[in-house]
Each structure stands twice: as C-alpha cells, then as structure tokens.
Amino acid sequence: MAGIFVFSEDPALARQLLTPGLELKAALDQPLVALTPSRDEAQTLAGLGADRVVVLEGPGTPEALAPAVAALVAQAGVVLVGGTLRGKHLAAHVAAALNAGLTTDAKTIRAEGGRLETTRILYGGLAVCEESLALPAVATIPQRTFPPPAPTGASAPVEAAAVTADPRVEVLSTTPVAGEGVDIGAAPRLVAVGRGFGAKADLDLAVDLAGALKAELACTRGIAEDEHWLPVERYIGISGQTVKPELYVAAGLSGQVQHMVGCRESKVIVAINKDERAPIFEAADYGIVGDLYTVLPLLTAALKA
Amino acid sequence: MSIKRLSPEELLGLDRFNVDEGHPHILVDKARCAVCAQRPCLTVCPARCYRLKDGQVAFDCAGCLECGTCRVVCKDKGVTSWAYPRASFGITFRCS
C-alpha cells in the first residue's frame, strides 16, 4: 500500500515528524502511517493526525528494527525517520531496501512534481543545498526541525507488527548514557563551554553563570566526547544536539562551523573568547574579547546584582 | 568599495592555521622579558604574538607566521627556544 511513513523511537521527534508527514499526505494524497516501538506513544500519535499507527513489538536495536520497518514500508511513497543514530542506521537500511534516495538531516521537505524536494547542509554546516529525490524517497529529520501538530481529537487505529532480533548481531551489554536526563533542546537559555576551559573544575565558572541566567549548561563535542567533562546529551553540534534557545552564551569555544550548526538558529548568541580572531564572533550578536576566567565571574556578578 | 585597513587580528584571520595546542614551538622566559628594556618583539612581530599585558610581555604562539623575526631581534634572549611547529601544524600559505 502506498503511504507516508514516519518513524522515530524518540517520542518528541516522532510527534514532530507528523507535521511534515501531514503536509506530504496532503500533497501526495497518500495515507499517513506512524511507526513506533512504544505502545504508549502509539495512542498519542494516533491522535495527532496519523491515519494508522503500527507498534513495532520486539527488540529496539537498529539491525532488528530496520528490516521490520523496511518490510512495512515496501510500497511507501515517502519515509521520514527521526535523525537519531538509531534512526540514521534504520533509514539507510530502508533506503537500500527500497533502492531509494535518502536525504540526511533534511531541514525543509516538500513534495513537488512527483518528487521529494529537500534541503540539507554540507561541508559541516558551511553550505546548504537542495536535494531532489524520485519517489519512493527517504529522509531523516533532526530534532526540533518541525513543531508537533495539534491533536485532532480523532484517534486512528493502532496495529502491531513483530520485530525479530538479527541473530548475527548479539548484544552483550547495554550501558545507559550517564546523563541527568536533562533536555537541552527545551531549555530557553544555554551557556555553552568549549576548550577554553583548562580543567573540569573550571566549569564551575560556567555553572555559576548558568545559575545567574537561569540557563542550562551545554558544551562542544570535545568537552563531552574527548574530555568527558559533561554528558554527551549536553553536546551541541553536527553529530550532537541542535538547539534554538532565546539566548546562547558561548564561553571559551572558537565557533567551528561543526558546532555552530547546532546552535546557529538561536535567537541571540553571545560569545566570550580571548581570541579576537575566533570565528565565534562572526556568528555572535554580542561578544566580549577577554579571558573567560576574568569575564565569567564579572558577568555572573553583574547579572546577580 | 575601497580596500580596508586591517587589524592584526583581521590579517591573521585571512590565514589558515592549525595550532598545535599544548605544544608551543617558541618558548619565552617571562622573567627575562621582564628585565628587557627594548622589547623589540612587541614592535616587530608581524603577527603580534607578543603583547603587553599588565606590564608584562605575554606570548601566544597561535597566529605565528614562523618568520623568525623574534628570534633575531630578541636581545635579552627571552626567547629561550625557537623551532618550527611540528609537521602538519602552524601556518599554511595558499596564495603567497
């Protein structure tokens, strides 16, 4: 059966996918089907405009989910997948199975002339380009690219489909990511830290500032993945989180495009860096050239005053 | 549109650097700089890697153009060690 299929294991993202899904449904006149691994989430999706919801019952590993989804969407017009790591693996497998094109991290998406027209970033965020895909087509969509749709008041039918594990890939152990479950994406204000901080203990300066601003702490890839000073859920960038807060204070980070791509849609960006040449100043609304060890305490004090 | 006067920061901003963080290729002994009367480095370093900060000579090897001027003018030998950056680090000129 033809259809617009959406999938994400991330509940918030799954809801957001229904917004472009509904637009495509209208444009292509195909039913909108939501696939979800969560029975609880299925009810929500059923009330947000999906014509049908299928609960994927079984293991949640990418290699198990991917063939199950591929089988369900065999006749699809468009498949939209939430752009998490699991989603990206799954989407690539589905695209391979459908012999279809796949846009990675689509920022816009629309159907036109029987094709799927998308835009995405290139060169680590330096550039954007359009991609035009014949149908069937697949796209992954990053978090917070679209708002979730309003509830319709109706409730679509919910079915179930079985997922079976891929016997070739044996999961030996699972370690939850050490995090505090904080949703950086929802925070209206963020203080982001980078390599300008010489030691983990120095992050207290940023914590204090975040306190004064009622902001959450965020960081660059290096701080999370190389130094492990902050959990990865706080890391902003091309392979991390994408955020759009009202205020983004970047302290001691140079502003490489791979980081900025995750925060450049913030309403106001403030940069604090001792290197006047740092690209962050070009990406910022306001900046202070100065040593963060001097500037942050002063700023914190001034905000508290 | 006339051509702009550029600050040292803007000039260096045109260039491509790969800074070898944590491995400065030039070592400066601040104690010796403190007793240096002339401090020629402040004037002749084309990259302004040497700056006066709270009355002291502060050196930052990021932005170094690897010319060697500081090495030849440093009278009191505050530049205690001068080498080129390790391979693959430092400036890369593309159109000079």
Next chain:
Amino acid sequence: MPNILVCYKWVLDEQDIKVRPDDLSLDASRAKGKISDFDRNAIEAASLLVEAQGGNVDALAFGTQALKLSVKDVLSRGPNRLTWIGDASAEGADAFVVANVLAAAIRKAGPYDLILCGEGSSDMFFQQTPVRLAALLGLPCVTFVQKMTWADGVLTATRKLPDCTEEVRVAGPAVVSVLGEMNKPRIPSLKQVLGAAKKPSEELPLSSLGLAPGDLEPRAVRGTPKGFLMNRRNIVYKESDAAANVAQLVASLKAEGL
C-alpha cells in the same frame, strides 16, 4: 588474523572553502584535498588492529581522478594496498551510487573479514554508505562504533545509540562505521611515508565493475550548494577593561529583553 578493508573518501578541505559574500556561491578554488576526517579514524582503527595482532589492511576509494593525490597519504597511514576507482561521475554521486560502486569493487577484490568506514564524510555527511554497503553485500552492520576488538573471527564492538551504548558481538564478515572519538589518527612518520611509496595501488575503471546504468544514477540529485548566511549583529566589546565590557554586554542583553 583479519583481512580488513577500509573505505575512504577524498574530500575538499572545508576549511579552505570560502563563501562569496555577494551571491553566497562557494569558492573552492584554493581548497586542498584531504582524506575525510572520520575515514582517517577508520584507517587508524584498522591499522592499530593489525599492528597489534597481525592481519592485513587494504584500502578502497571511489572518487574523481583527484583520488590520485590521496595514494601516498592513505598508504602511509597503514594499509598495504589500495584500490581506487576514479571517475568524473563521482562528483554528483549520492550514497546509493557510492554504495553500489564500493560493493561491486568489494565483490571483485574481497572477501574481507571486516569492512570499516567512517561515520560520514566531512563534505556530504550522508551517514548512509556503510549501512547501504552491508545491505548490498548481505552482511551485518554495526554503526557508530566507539571501540572494537577482534578475536577468532569475531568482532566485539561498543556502539553508540541515542540513549545508551551497547556492546555487541558479530562474527565476521561485517561492516562497521566508526566515530571520530574512537582514536586519534596518526601523523605519518617519514618511514611510513617512504614505505607507502613501495606499496601497490591499482586504479580500477568504473566500467570494469559490471554495474548497470541505473546503479550509477543518483537517487538524490544534489543542487548547487550555497553558503550558509550568517546574519548576526557582531557587536564586540574589546576594551582592556573587562568590567566595562561586561557592563556593556549586560546593558545590551537588557535591551534585548533578556
């Protein structure tokens, strides 16, 4: 001892690409090529593995004729042999095409116990090729790997998922995509560079792979890239008096209603 293939892409260094301010077109005239960043992690992972426990690493790449420039670089990073397919059509290729080409070349040159790729290329960042490759070859695929070991024909890898990491075990042959955090790629030493000159590399014509025209037709057709427009106020306070700077910033933020 594993027989490993590592796939890489030769890309323009994005740091050399300038955006022309008037029409936002890209100026890559001064851009040099490089082995894509995460592919360097994949090459390093393969090389470390065989340096520790024996085995062989081959390298494979699909790109334009510019790939020729990568030969010495890739071979000095560890691989013993290189096969490359240089064809102008690589310019507009999408991941569908790239995977078809690589899979056909692997069928020819293989079999391999382990096929390593970077998580995505620094230019296009499709993040699809390893999974598509595995699908075409009928192999299991472990993506976004942070750590891995190999023993007795079995790969044990730690992979990253959004909410957890998983340790998984897969019997080879398998396809693996590695994350940048996996290792720090080497700066090749003089002897490694000199050794590279003696290693064999072979150019494989695209036509020799027996691919149908449809296999080489991109499913995702890319338009002309445009620079991302940064439109910010760029007000920078840089007086020597840090307190004055802070005061001005606070005033500005207040004026913004923040």
Next chain:
Amino acid sequence: MSDDSFDVIVAGAGPAGSACAYALAREGKNVLLLERGDSAGAKNVSGGRLYTYALELLEPGMYLRAPLQRRIVREQVMLVEGRRATTLDVADPAWGEGVPQSHSVVRASLDAWFASEAEAAGAVFASGMRVDGLIEENGRIAGIRVGEDEMRADVVVAADGVNSLLAQQAGLFPDVEARAVGVGVKETIELPDSVINARFGVTGEEGVARVAIGCTEGISGGGFLYTNKGSLSLGIVFNPEQAAANGRQIQEIFQDFKEQPSIAALIDGGTSVEYGAHLVPEIGYHGIPKRLHREGMLVIGDAARFGINTGLVIRGMDLAIVSGLAAARAILQEGTPTGPAYLSQLEELALLPTMRAYAEFHGIFGISRIFREYPALANQALGFMFNVDGKVPPPMLKKLLAVVKENVTFRQLAADAWKGYRSV
C-alpha cells in the same frame, strides 16, 4: 637503495632544494626531498619575482611548464612622502619577449610544481616532514632525524631557508643576525585581471614590478608591489632593529602604505586573501657565512643567505635555484671533495661573482636619508615645478635649494653622494 639511506637528502623544498633534487634525480641519484609544510610552498612567502634565467640554467624551456604569473615588462620605482608620490615607470616590451627576463610568482603554486618536477625526475618527495636534527658520525654529517626516524645519506643539503637551523646545528655558522636580514610582511589582494591590466597599463599576461621608498617611516627598507594573475602582492620589508627602535608596529606602517593614495588607487576594490611574513637575507655578499659546507653537508639558497638587493633589483629565488644546481653538480662530480667543488660551481655559475659585483651596494642603505629625506626632497622639488597658483613663482633655483635645505644639509648631501658613489 637500502630502506633508510639515500645518496642525498635535501632538507627543504623551496626553489633551492627542489632545483638541487631535480638536478640530482635526473642524473640517477637517489634523492630524498623533505618539506616541513603539508605541501611545498605552504610555509613560504616572498615578494614574488623569479628571474627566468635560473630555470633556463637548470633546464632550457623548463619555465614553460612552471605555473608562473605574469612576465614583467614594466619596472617602477615609487618615492613616497606622506600622501605624495613620485613614480618612475620604465617600460620595455623586450623584457617580455623571447625567454622573458622575469615573472611574478606565487610560491604556493610555484614551489608545489617545482617539488613535483623533482619527484617526476625520480626524487622521493615527502612533505609534512620537519627535519629535527642531524646525524653526525666521525666528524661528518651522515644523515638526518625526523621524529623517531633516522635516515642516512652521503650528503645532506640544507635548503631550510633563512633561519637555517640545520646549518647552525652543524656548527657552520651562528644565529642569523638582525642586521643581516629584513622582515617582510605581505598581503595578497585579489582583483580581476581586467582591472589589473587597466590600472597597470599592461595587457594579457604582462605584468609590473614596483619598489617603493619612503613608506617605512625612515626605517631602512622599502615597499614592493607585484602583479599576479588575479591578484597583487603588496608588502614592505623592514630592517628589524630599526623597526624595533622606531616603536610603531610594523603591520601598522604596512596598513598605512595600503592607504597611501597612489597605492590605494591600485588596490581599490580588491579583496585581501592572505597575510604572510618572512625574513629575507638583506646584506648581500657580506652576509654570506664563511663556511657553506662541511663533510657530508652543503648549504644552499636562503640558508646560505644568497640574496641581492640593489634597491631596484631584488633577487633571491634565482640565486636559490642556481645554488641548488651548483650543489647538485658538485655532488655529481665523483672523486672531488664536494664542499670545494660546490664553491667552485658557485663561481662557475656566476653566483658568487655576481654577488661580489654588488657587494658594496648594501652601503646605500646605510644612508638613512634615503628612506625619508630624499623621497621627500624629490616630491617637494617636483611638486614645486608642477605647482601653478596664479601668483608670480619664486625663482626656481632658489626655491629648489630651499627645498634641499629643508631636508638635508649640504654636508650630508655631499657625504651621502660620496657614500653612494663608493657603494655602486
């Protein structure tokens, strides 16, 4: 060839090193050419003119393959006094005919090409390799160290540039002296070729070289401007000691130069794309170290301080190439001690004789008034002669004498004339 030895190791793939490696490799020598930049030229800055004869000497017709910019057919000398400038423009189409006398060059492309020529001739080229030290054995230089790796050779050729850390390490000569070098700063400014041609009065691939005096706040040194394909190279060279004593940052003086009206008009609308700096050997023959070789080692190019600056003609890259060729020829002379053979090749190839011919020229730059008072004098005197204000002009000779007196005393003038005369 064993895995860790070569006939010759050349440290530095600038014009000197690549010429040397090229000349050796084509004669079948096993040559290793090492470059610390990621590519040859990545670390190099020069004003940007190469005299073609040197490439012709290496191999007739070779220049036709080189990525040269424009063939220079106009030579200009600009005397600057504040906003005023007097420019002498010497145009001779013959300079561009046959084998053109000189071309403007961009080092990133020239040096990369040159190294690839050496490689094509059979040399092993490795970039991204900083030579960290020398291997010394039984009183001779036996090889080099790069990181952990050692590599041996019969001869090590130090072509590592003006700072030549290798020659110093070999004990050949001490640190370069501040008085012996100039520090050059340069911006590359992009402009369309059509604009360059119109502004400089050239067509096609013809180009202009300009030197400027009076733009250095009295510091010994001068400006330069070269036309390339699609860009200009604009810069100033300063005597570092005098610049330090002057007290104003040299980039500031350089930026003033960009705003000098006669320069600003030429670069207007251009886009600055790169900023570089480099030291240049400045004092010619007297700056050449006494020892340019020891057993197992030769020093060539900037490392040997080969450079000529007559004020009008600035030469370095050509001498570098010639010295590279001289070293190669010496190494190829089996049975003769290489060091002395190198020196006699430098004589035979006219490098040392030419440098001797200009040996005293540097004395001109000892005349400090050249950098401020005389350019001022020229501008004021000519300015007076072009001045029309409707009033009765003062007697010309009297006024001109007054202009002279305003800038220099007659005693200074006589002394400078004598000094200048003796220098040339």
